[in-house]
Amino acid sequence: MSKGKVIKSQMLGATQKLKNEMGRHYLAIEQAYREGKPVAWATSGTPVELLYAMDVQPSLPENSATISAAQKYSQNFIEVAEDAGYSYDLCSYFKTNMGVTLTKTTDLGKGGIRKPTFMLSSDVICDTHVDWFQVQAERFKVPHFTIDVPHVVSNTTNKQKNYYKKYVKEQLWEFLDFMSDILGYEMDMEKAKEVANNSWDLSMVWQDIYKLRKNIPSPVSTKDTFGGLFPLFTMPGLKTPIKLYKRMYKEAKQRVDSGVGALEEENYRLMFEGIPFWYNLKFFNFLEQWGAIIVYEPYTYSFSKFMNPDITKDMIVSNPVESMAELMLSFWYIYDLKTRIKKFEETVKEYNIDGVILHNNMSCRPNSCGQYDLKKHLMDDFDIPCLIIDADMNDPRKLNTTQVTNKLESFIELLRERKKR
Amino acid sequence: MTKIAIVDSGVDTPEEILMAADIIPFRFFGDPSLNITKANEHVPPNHCIWARNLLERALNGLDADIKGLITTHGCDCTNREFDIWLECVDLDFMYFLNAPLKRDKAAIKFFVDDMKELIQQLETKFNVKITKEKITEAIKLTNKIRNLLKEISEYRSKMVLKGSEFHEIVKKVQQEDKKQTLAMLENKLEELKNKETFPEKMKRILLTGSVIDDSEFIKNLETLGLQVVMDDICIGTRYFWDSIEENGDPIKALSKYHLKKPIYSTKIPSLQRFDNLKHFTEKYEVDGVLNVAQKFCEPILYDHPHMSKAFKALEIPYLFVEIEYSRESFKQLATRFEAFAEMIGGK
């Protein structure tokens, strides 16, 4: 298939500041260690807000693992973990983190991480999170709290969701007790409200940025969102990332107002499901040669967690602990198959999407499970072109670049043919 | 009699609730001789092969007397694949039982809530009344069964009952009408009391790991001189080790029983599974521990390095294998098992 002229997407100027913002986060971690303040490891999907509310510095191993990958160290760490007996088939985030700790890597630039005061995990997204922290808590001999979140499936009723919520709420209070026992002080409710307020605002600006992506051409590409998502799960509750997102929004809005897109020439609008390949983000630029742009990623959107229409800012701020239960149960990333199909179909319409790329992530069974059925429904019921690619978010050994490139080429060809219809 | 199929990656489904509704709890097993095709259209290649096999079986058609299904939460596989079952398996009643990950007070309360919901949905669907009295009656029956199984299990260690035969017995109990299995177990126990030890000298193995539902796998070990004298698997001691409280609220008793019995790798803290295994190695004087993971079984894969290290520290021989859930792989595995058998000391 003949390629078009080389057109490069433009990252927003504000996104360049993301490095500083994340730098601030890592600095805060360093400072906490220096000053002997409490630091907690947390898995994604947990209420990190409650850590901030308790003056505990969060440190997210998944985030560190992406740095290892981006700096091309992840494979090495993964292999160290495999040498220690962890299977080739286990999650590569876990193995990166295990390799980092086995090699005692603390250099933040390599994705290094240190022993925390305690750990917080949850099975809301995957069991791996819990198994991972269990193993690490045992190695480091630190306390570990897990929030067990019942799984919502396609036929879960509202009545069931209510007692699911009750169970999660109870554990959230237990978690506060757990922290108080370790730290020797109670949570300041006013602080918790302020954190909740900031977290809400941060998410809302992110959602506003997303709304702008509905425009044709889209002002924002994955160059802004793949990395741009990090503050959402490392710093929900702080003020500074809100400023960064607002700048991103402002600039994107200007682009929209002047009819400028992230891509000079936008031919195909795509949706990307799954975690990107952090070790090869450039790979996504490859799509640009055909004027194809990814305008929606459930993964980066899902971390702006306040998307349940039944939840208001008031509810979050006035009840910063218990409201987290509702959020944990209605997280985009864990939607049941039926809801996922519906949500995909709606999104494709809203964002004028031409095709969907689904990443069958070798690491992530919870995410890849159901993808075949999702694809089938989108294609058969709604005539939405879909492509599944097999790879892994942190393990470069599992991405066959030639194979995936060929698949993408054929997919774009298919989209081109459809446009001619 | 109506049957309800149980898909459980552990053994955490309260069968007594079904029995109280005069329904036969029918634990669903895989079939290692199946050629997997249909399930591959739904489940990506690197997902648990045992769960894939179960789906294939279901897609090939279920027996007419199976009127419903309960999938019990254990690992990521069970809850995500349940949605696929909902999509393509033709059954009117399908319930996802959220057996909790944790085992504390809040979890016990939650499990009670979820069991109550199950009861209500069963009552509505099958037009039955599941009373507490009937559940208690069922508990008394399953307690008897558990006690018998526990007694029979000991004959493995006495080298009177082959591990594979015992495995087949437990499978039967998990699939058939409990009243009938009670009589079968009583007879078996009587028969065992008068039986001689088997003549061949065998090494004593403690079996742990994923769900193992193919008795042939254990038979294969026996041909290589390895006798499973003890286990901590779901089609094994985890099914009958403890008893359920017979007094008081039966639903709470069921919840407590399931959350207090010997821990499995799908629950937290799963690393405590080792403590139970260690106790068994001492009590049953085992020559070695065999940890078997169905290919892609994450819970076992996470626990294995810890176990390996811990058994090494105790100087107890430990072998970890991943299996393909097909009998064709037996030959290949035999080399490893033979080497293991040679390495471990016989008594």
Ligand code: SF4
């Ligand atoms: S990639 Fe998947 S399995 Fe790994 S930590 Fe993330 S959600 Fe869990």
Ligand code: SF4
């Ligand atoms: S074998 Fe392992 S992965 Fe498969 S269903 Fe059982 S616990 Fe889950």
